[in-house]
Amino acid sequence: MSHCPQTTLCIILSYLAAINVVTFFLFGIDKWKAKRSKRRIEESTLIWWAAAGGSIGALLGMKAWHHKTQHKKFTWGIPAILIAQVAIVCAVILISE
Numbered sequence: 001m002s003h004c005p006q007t008t009l010c011i012i013l014s015y016l017a018a019i020n021v022v023t024f025f026l027f028g029i030d031k032w033k034a035k036r037s038k039r040r041i042e043e044s045t046l047i048w049w050a051a052a053g054g055s056i057g058a059l060l061g062m063k064a065w066h067h068k069t070q071h072k073k074f075t076w077g078i079p080a081i082l083i084a085q086v087a088i089v090c091a092v093i094l095i096s097e
Contacts, residue, residue: 016053023054027061027068034067043068047077055082 026049030041046068050058058078061067068074 019049019052019054020057020060023049023057024061024064027058028065031065031067043071043073047073047081050078050081053085055079055085 023046026041026046030046032038033040046058055078058074059082062069062074062078
């Protein structure tokens with residue numbers, strides 16, 4: 001079986017697009033639930049989605065929905081996750097050259 005880097009790249013980009021869209025809307029859903037005193041999405045779940053590749057969606061969701069912006073674990077943690085993810089991608093790119 002031959003390995004096609006473009007196919008792998010397409011799969012990775014599709015995954016990242018999907019997980020960021022889902023994460024963005026999870027923040028919106030949680031904000032909606034908070035306003036209506038409904039059962040909330042656990043903070044650990046929101047952070048897990050960010051760590052699984054949805055950090056950009058989490059940051060955009062925090063900004064768009066004005067949600068979790070007073071919690072240090074989100075205002076510091078989500079950007080830290082994004083920085084770590086960018087560093088990992090850069091390291092993988094450098095190693096593979």
